[in-house]
Amino acid sequence: MKSFIANAIVAGLVLSGAAVAETINVPGDYPDVQDAIEASSDGDLVLIAPGVYDGEINFYGKAIEVRGSLGSEGECLTVIDAQQVYTTVLFANGEQNDSVLRQLIITGGGGVVNGGGIECNGTSPSIIGCIITGNETQDAAGIYCRNGASPLIS
Numbered sequence: 609m610k611s612f613i614a615n616a617i618v619a620g621l622v623l624s625g626a627a628v629a630e631t632i633n634v635p636g637d638y639p640d641v642q643d644a645i646e647a648s649s650d651g652d653l654v655l656i657a658p659g660v661y662d663g664e665i666n667f668y669g670k671a672i673e674v675r676g677s678l679g680s681e682g683e684c685l686t687v688i689d690a691q692q693v694y695t696t697v698l699f700a701n702g703e704q705n706d707s708v709l710r711q712l713i714i715t716g717g718g719g720v721v722n723g724g725g726i727e728c729n730g731t732s733p734s735i736i737g738c739i740i741t742g743n744e745t746q747d748a749a750g751i752y753c754r755n756g757a758s759p760l761i762s
Contacts, residue, residue, distance in 0.1 A: 631655055641665050641674070641688065648672045656712070658685035664694045664717075667733070669701030673708040684713050684739055692718035695752075696743065700729040705760050707733040717743035723752035730755035736762050 629651035638644040641661050644654045650671040658677045665674065665688060676686025690696040696717035697709060709726075717724030724743030726735065728751065735751070743749040753759065 656686045660687040660689055662689050662691055664690045664696055666698045667703050667707050669703055671706040673710060675710040676712040678711055684711050687713040687715060689716035691716045695720055695723045695727045697726045699731040699733045703731040703733045705732055705734045709733060709738060710736045713739045715742040718745060721746045722748045724749040726751045728753045728757035728759045730757055732758045734760040
């Protein structure tokens with residue numbers, strides 16, 4: 609009887625869609641940061657190994673953490689570089705404080721009017737321990753906030 613009850617509980621959890629947060633490794637699981645974000649679900653961690661990753665990233669409203677690696681001295685070792693083509697990190701889909709960008713060097717944003725490094729458009733993500741450098745735009749090369757954006761920056 610106990611086995612039947614335990615199996616019924618497990619089946620109920622599976623059918624209810626209860627999920628366990630996953631760690632998605634870049635480049636181990638996905639070679640590209642944006643691909644890893646797109647494969648993630650709310651609550652997941654996208655953990656990026658040391659290195660330089662070209663391209664821009666967009667959280668697409670997901671409540672996930674995108675985290676770079678730190679060195680032994682606590683220095684950021686992971687770089688996201690948009691190569692002066694677009695905003696490096698975009699939050700524009702209702703992200704709140706549970707959308708976390710942590711321990712990354714954000715660089716190479718450009719080719720846009722605003723928001724070279726990070727753009728928060730009506731969103732309130734958490735930006736923690738990041739270095740924002742080497743971005744160029746007409747206005748707001750570092751972090752550009754508009755439409756009531758209120759990110760947590762530390």
